[in-house]
Amino acid sequence: MTKQKTQYVCQSCGYISPRFLGRCPNCGAWNQMVEELVAAKKPVANAQTNLAGKVSKPELMNQVNIEKEPRVKTKMVELNRVLGGGIVPGSLVLVGGDPGIGKSTLLLQVSGQLSELGERVLYVSGEESASQIKMRAGRLGVSGQGLYLYPETDMVSIKQQINELKPAYVIIDSIQTMQEPELSSVVGSVSQVREVTAELMKLAKQNQITIFIVGHVTKDGSIAGPKILEHMVDTVLYFEGDRNRTFRILRAVKNRFGSTNEIGIFEMHNGGLHEVKNPSEIFLEERLEGATGSAVVVSLEGTRPILVEIQALVTPTVFGNAKRTTTGLDHNRAALIMAVLEKRANLMLQNQDAYLKAAGGVKLDEPAIDLAIAVSVASSYRDKETRPTDCFIGEIGLTGEIRSVNRIEQRIKEAAKLGFKRAFVPRNNMKDVEVPKSIQIITVTTIAEALKKAFS
Template sequence: MAKAKTQFICQNCGYQSPRFLGRCPNCGAWNQMVEEQIKTEKQQVNGHTNLAGRVVKPELMAQVTFEKEPRIKTKLNELNRVLGGGIVPGSLVLVGGDPGIGKSTLLLQVSGQLSQLGSRVLYVSGEESASQIKLRAGRLGVSGQQLYLYPETDMGSIRKQINELKPDYVIIDSIQTMQVAELSSAIGSVSQIREVTAQLMQIAKQNQITIFIVGHVTKDGAIAGPKILEHMVDTVLYFEGDRNRAFRILRSVKNRFGSTNEIGIFEMRNGGLMEVKNPSEIFLEERLAGATGSAVVVSLEGTRPILVEIQALVTPTVFGNAKRTTAGLDHNRAALIMAVLEKRANLMLQNQDAYLKAAGGVKLDEPAIDLAIAVSIASSYKDKETQSTDCFIGEIGLTGEVRSVSQIEPRIKEAAKLGFKRAFIPKNNLTGLTLPKEMQVIGVTTISEALRKAFN
C-alpha cells in the first residue's frame, strides 16, 4: 500500500509547501501552515452538467444568443442599488462582515421577500438549527410559503436537495461551515472552502440559480479563507458598521453586473433591518450650529453622493511629539494634509495634537474629502467657525493646490437639495458646469485661497 502524501497549505492565502514553514513566504502570516493529505488515486473528471443532465459544449461566439440580463428586485431598494439594480439570476454573491453585524438577518429578510414573490428559496445553515432560524424569522416578521430551511454542512447532501427541490435561490450560511466528504482536510480549511465554492459556482452557472454565500471575516476585516474565494464569485459585499450603533453600511467591493464601491445604508431595529432612504440627513441631523472644527463634504460612494460632517479638534500637545488620531478617515491622509497646511498655509501644527473623525460612523476614503479635512483643521486651530450652509469638495496636492475631482455636478445638486448655499470646489471643475440657481459655487486654486474665502 502506497504511503499517503501530504502537503502544507497556508490557511490565510492558500500557498502550498512540501514541508512545514513557521511563516508563509507568500503572505507573511505566522503559524498558518496546516498539513493536508494529497489524493493519489486518479479521479474521473466529468464535464459541467446542469440539473437536467445536459453537458456543456463549445459554441461559436457568433451563434451564442442572449437576452438582456433580467433583474429581480427585492423590497429593499438599498440592496437593489448595491447589486446594480437588482438580483441577477445565476449569480454567486458573497456577503462578508463582522460577527453579529446582521449578515444572517439581512439574508433571512431577503429570503422571505423572494418567497413572497413566488420564488422557491432554500436556506442552508451550518450554524443554526431549523427551530432557531424559525424563532429568528418570527421575531423579524419573515414568512413565506416557498421558504425551505435546511440545517446541513455536507455538500453532497446539499447538492442532492438542490437537485430535488430545484430552488430559484440558495442561501449558504456560512461557507466556512460547509465541507466536501471526499477531502480529508478540516472544515473551514483552504481546500474545503475552495472546493465548496467551486461546486456552488457550477450549480449557479449551469442552472441559473442565484446563490448567496455568507463569509466570516478575520480580525483584520478581510474575508477568511483563500483570496481565490473573492475571485470566483460574481459579487462581493461587505456589511460594515459599529455594533454599538444602529446604522449598517452594505458596500460593494466587486460586482460583475454593476458599479463597485456602491453603498446601501440600513438601520438595525427590533423588527430587523430597515433601509435609510436619505443618509445625508442622518449624518448631519446632530450637527451643532456655530461649532468650530466642523466642515461638510460631499463624498461620492459609488454613484451616490453623501454629505458627511468632518470634525477636527486641534489642541496644544502636552507631550514631546504631537499626536494624530483619526476615526473613519485614513491616518496617513490626515498627517499629509496637516503637513501641507503647515508648509503652504502657515499654520503651526507641529506642536498641536489633532483628533479627526467622520461623524456618523461612516468611513471615507476618496481624494475629494481633502479640502473639508483641511478646513475643519484650520477652523479648530483658528477657533473660527465656517458657515453652516457651506460645503467643501476638492483634492489637495503637496504643493498646496486644490485639484479637480470627478462627478462634481451630482455632488453639488445633492448639497443644494439639502439646503446648502455655497460650495467650495476646485477652479478647474467650473468649466462647463451646470449649476442650481440656489447654489453659489466658489472656485479655489490653492488651500490658502480656500481658507481665506471660507473664513471671511
C-alpha cells in the same frame, strides 16, 4: 497496503508544503501549517452536465445568443444599488462581515422577499436549526411561502436537495461550516472551503441558480479562507458597522455586474434591517451650531452623494512629536493636507496634535474631501467657526491649488436639497454647470484663498 501521503497546508493562504514549517514562506503567517491527507486521484470526469441533463459543449462566439442581462429587483433598494441594479440570475455572491453584524438577518429578509415573488428559495444553515431560523423569521416578519429551510453541512446531501427542489435561489450560511465528504481535512480548512466553493460555482453557472454565501472574517477584517475564494465568486459584499451603533453599511469590493463604489446604508431595529433613504440627514442631524473644527463635505459613494461632517480638534502637543489621529479618514491623507496648510497657508501645525474624524461612522476615501479636511483643521486651529450652511468640495495639490473633482453638478444639487446656502468648489469645475438658484457657488483656486473666504 499503500501508505497514505500527507501534506501541510497553510490555513491563511493555502500554500502547500511536503513538510511542516513553523512560518509560511508565502504569506509569512506563523503556526498555520496543518497536516492533511492527500486525496487519491479521481478518474477523469465526464463532461459537465446541469440538473436538466444538458451537456455543455463548445460554441462559436458569434453564435452565442446574448440578451440583455436580466435583473431581479428585491424590495431593498439599497441592496439593488450595491449589486448594480438587482440580482443577476446564476451569480455567486459572497457576503462577509464581523460576527453579529447582521449578515444572516439581511439574507433571511432577502430570502423572504424573493419567495414572495413566487420563486423557490433554499436556505441552508450549518450554524442554526430550522426552529431557530423560524423564530428569527417570525421576529423579522418573514412569511416564507416558498422558503425552504435545510440545516445541513454535507455537500452531497445539499446537492441532492438542490436537484430535487430545483430552487432559483440558494443561501449558504456559512461557507466555513460546509464540508466535502471526500476530503479528509477538517471543516473550515482551506481545502474544504476551496472545494465547496468550486461545487457551488458549478451549480450556479450550469443551472442559472443564484447562490448567496456567508463568509466569516478574520481578525484583520478579511474573509477567512484562501484568497482564491474571492476570485471565484462574481460579487463580494462586505457588511460593515459598529455593534455599538445601529447603522450598517453594505459595500461592494468586487462586482462583475456593476460598480464597486456603491454602498447601501441600513439601520438595525428589533424587527430587522431598515433602509436609510437619506443618509445625509442622519450624518448631519447632531451637528452643533457655532462649533469650531467642523466642515461639511459632499462625498460621492458610487453614484450617491452623501453629506458628511468632518470634525477636527487641534491642540498644543505636550510631547516632542506632534500626534496625528484619524477615524474614518486616511491617516496619510490627513498628514499630507496638514503639511500643505503649514507650507502654503502659514499655519504652524508642527507643534500641534491633530485628531480628525468623519462623523457618523462612515469611511471617506476620495480626493474631494481634501478641502473640507483643511477647513476643519484651520477652524480648530484659529478657533473660528464656519457657517453652518457652508459645504466644501475640492482636491488639494501639494502646491496648494484646489483641483477639480468629478460629478460636481450632482454634488451641488444634493447640498442645495438639504438647505445649504454656499458651496466652495474648484474654479475649474464651473464650466457649463447648471446649479440651483437656492445655493451660492464660491469658486476658489488656492487653499489660502479658500480659507480667507470661508472665515470672512
